[in-house]
Amino acid sequence: MLFNSFEFLIFFTILLLLYISLRHRWQNYLLLVGSYVFYGSWDWRFLSLLIISTALDYFCGLGMEGAGSDAKRKRYLLISLCGNLLILGFFKYFNFFAENLVELLALFNIAIRPLYLDIILPVGISFYTFQTMSYSIDVYRREIKPTRNFLDFALFVSFFPQLVAGPIERAKHLLPQILGERSVTLEKFYDGAAFIFWGLFQKVYVADNLAALVDPVFESRSLSGVSYLIAGYAFMLQLYCDFAGYSNIAKGLGKMMGFDIMTNFNFPFFACNVREFWKRWHISLTSWIRDYLYDPMVGNSKSKWRKGVCAVFAMSLIGLWHGPSWHFVLFGFYSGLGIVGYYAIRPWLARLKSALPKYARAIFGVATAFLYFQMLLFGFIFFRAQSVGGGFHILSRLLQDFSLRPEDAPLVVNFFMFALPLLLMELWQYRSGSVICYAKSRFWIRVPVYLVLFYLILLFGVSDAKAFIYFQF
Incomplete structure (x- = not known):
């Protein structure tokens, strides 16, 4: 569903009409459902990756808040970073690194059979993984408090206007807008x-x-x-x-x-x-x-x-x-x-x-x-x-x-x-x-x-x- 398509015009018009008629909490629920529908229109199978990345950083953020020592906080941060980088690395860079490994070993006369996987690149994966990692890093640095409401955090990760091609938002900027009341004015x-x-x-x-x-x-x-x-x-x-x-x-x-x-x-x-x-x-x-x-x-x-x-x-x-x-x-x-x-x-x-x-x-x-x-x-x-x-x-x-x-x-x-x-x-x-x-x-x-x-x-x-x-x- 492209921004410059008739399908998106219909989608956003319906969503906006519903949005302005709801209270804040229900607005967030509507935006979360709408964001998942928007992302699922590309390929519904990749919704699972989006949810996994969301859950990973949500629980790591809570874990860092409840950790009794800096060592435990760092452990949760590493879990978040490694998890997101593994997701990004597999879907975006697996074949690239596999091909270059084969070429590197060939320089030393070591021949191995190249492993090539037919991987579809999930749209927006480079954007939302960086967005969720920045959240975990900010929580680790104690620059922000972790969000306790999972649905609000899920909306932060999946907010459809900037989900698939940015900007890569920071939690300290976008999350307060999700958690607080928003005014919709004619201006x-x-x-x-x-x-x-x-x-x-x-x-x-x-x-x-x-x-x-x-x-x-x-x-x-x-x-x-x-x-x-x-x-x-x-x-x-x-x-x-x-x-x-x-x-x-x-x-x-x-x-x-x-x-x-x-x-x-x-x-x-x-x-x-x-x-x-x-x-x-x-x-x-x-x-x-x-x-x-x-x-x-x-x-x-x-x-x-x-x-x-x-x-x-x-x-x-x-x-x-x-x-x-x-x-x-x-x-x-x-x-x-x-x-x-x-x-x-x-x-x-x-x-x-x-x-x-x-x-x-x-x-x-x-x-x-x-x-x-x-x-x-x-x-x-x-x-x-x-x-x-x-x-x-x-x-x-x-x-x-x-x-x-x-x-x-x-x-x-x-x-x-x-x-x-x-x-x-x-x-x-x-x-x-x-x-x-x-x-x-x-x-x-x-x-x-x-x-x-x-x-x-x-x-x-x-x-x-x-x-x-x-x-x-």
């Missing part, structure tokens, strides 16, 4: 509708149309460097609009029901450097890795080497989180090196900028931001490529054959047709500090903007409901 409904409308524009008009531009280019191995460059830019915007579109729709659905779901993207393409970009991109995952992996690994160390190694390792894991393939790992590794490199040259760049006359500093800032963007592009090429070799092939075409061919013209025109409206809207949103600034603007501005966006969706939007990219992660 929240209107704001929620604005988030949903913008998310649908990002998905249906921008992302799905750019996908039709990107896919043929990345499947070919004989196009010009210009084609791959434009397709690389297009893919970055496609991925962004696909995922940010989902996050905005999720935020809008939650807001209509009185929830405040965290912001997952904060205008990343307006970042001035690589570090800032990753603070603005997929915030729920990057902050998760920072809080639960990077910071504990670095500890109180002042060593730049340790911080650098930990940053590269953490970003490599972010790459692996996206999928069981080395090109994802290389994407993360490269991104980590980019962050380390930025910190290494930052003092030199600051001295260089301060030595420039005032009129040249703005130009210098734009130029460095553009160079950072090109660095990011190389990483996302590996993200989109089907293999490490495929990524290097595209990079070689960029460097060896950067000629402009007549067949590149439609590619360039189509790219700007779908990218330009997005970039103009994003500039407005960025300067105002709000994704839904268009819905808060004056009437004579708001109505034409709505009409133009609606016109673009209606005439040029992809009508077939296409799955969101991050469902495969």
Whole structure:
């Protein structure tokens, strides 16, 4: 059941009408049933995994509260972490590690029969396992109290707007909203509708149309460097609009029901450097890795080497989180090196900028931001490529054959047709500090903007409901 489908529209309309007619406790029961129906619509068999992960962390949380010593608390935490990682590892990474083990042993002339299992990846498993693990870690750190009501905790894990593709919510943010009274107002409904409308524009008009531009280019191995460059830019915007579109729709659905779901993207393409970009991109995952992996690994160390190694390792894991393939790992590794490199040259760049006359500093800032963007592009090429070799092939075409061919013209025109409206809207949103600034603007501005966006969706939007990219992660 996709957000951009007629089936979901019927599902959510019925659920919302029932929701606003119920009291708080029954609202939670309704949302839990609705969330299980929503998740079961993908494959009802995987509901058991969701319930197992829920029960595991629920009882581990209670166990940590009742434990008489830190050793017992740590034991319950390890049970939670190992249980969730085993579930995630088996369903997402078993074949990947099995294949690489065979190849590794072959280097030492040890031949074993490869074991390949026909495993279906449960949708959303990378998101809800990380969400439940963060709950257990926060309970262990005594940052939150464990939830005693199992049904409320089950709703925290399975809340359908952000269940299958995030954001990865924290218990300290979402659980109080589940446990407390929520108000459903006309203003929240209107704001929620604005988030949903913008998310649908990002998905249906921008992302799905750019996908039709990107896919043929990345499947070919004989196009010009210009084609791959434009397709690389297009893919970055496609991925962004696909995922940010989902996050905005999720935020809008939650807001209509009185929830405040965290912001997952904060205008990343307006970042001035690589570090800032990753603070603005997929915030729920990057902050998760920072809080639960990077910071504990670095500890109180002042060593730049340790911080650098930990940053590269953490970003490599972010790459692996996206999928069981080395090109994802290389994407993360490269991104980590980019962050380390930025910190290494930052003092030199600051001295260089301060030595420039005032009129040249703005130009210098734009130029460095553009160079950072090109660095990011190389990483996302590996993200989109089907293999490490495929990524290097595209990079070689960029460097060896950067000629402009007549067949590149439609590619360039189509790219700007779908990218330009997005970039103009994003500039407005960025300067105002709000994704839904268009819905808060004056009437004579708001109505034409709505009409133009609606016109673009209606005439040029992809009508077939296409799955969101991050469902495969």
